[in-house]
Amino acid sequence: MFADGLFIGFAVLAVLGAVGLVLFRHPMNGAMSFVVTLISLAGLYALLSAKLIFALQLIVYAGAIMSLIVFIIMFLNIQPGDLPQEETKLFYVLGGGIVVLPIGLFLAKIVKSLPEHSTEILGNNFGGVKEVGLLLFRDWLIPFEIVSILLLVSLVGAVILAGKRGTTK
């Protein structure tokens, strides 16, 4: 099956990118490997026939949010001396893995109890812009407006936090 092969490829890329994010020392390397994870997740959304979310993942996440993060990392001009000394990093990663493993196994057991379902690509404009938009503006109008207020508040907060501090003194 072609879709299964694509799923395996994207899944391996996503996990490798996430492992790179956890293990790389410099945040720029971590950001680059996280972009790989985001793009392979976009491919998985396309395999799940979520067309609008596929495009939004590429444009908003891999495009806007990650370019903001990379811009800030370059803006701060991080020298190797600024980075925290993490000699015991591997020890902590191992300990964190041991702590998290039971949670993961528990969730996997829950997933195992669910009935299996095929995820073939749906036709019938499932996940297209028009269908999701109609749903968004009919059933989800109030959450949509609340999210717009949240974005406005975070915009004002970011301007106040990072804005000019000299004039307020």
Next chain:
Amino acid sequence: MMHCYLYLSIILFCLGIVGVIARRNVFTVFMSVELMLNAANLAFITFSRVHESMDGHVLAMMVMAVAAAEAALALAVVILLHKHKSKLDTNVFSLLKG
């Protein structure tokens, strides 16, 4: 096939938790939080495909908007802290400790 997507979502979420609790670099911790949000998004989209209803897609869009808002605020805070301490270590940022 649905199980494989959910297992992948679990793996990514656990890697995000490990990144948050094991690393001390502010940017890596922040991107690990984003990774956890993405794992939740993958579960949303998978269940949306299984039930053939598009509410999960709308929820995934909401999560993306929340992640964008969080990125704007968190990066502003990181710039402020770097201005004050010129460090990126989360252990240095213990301003609330009495």
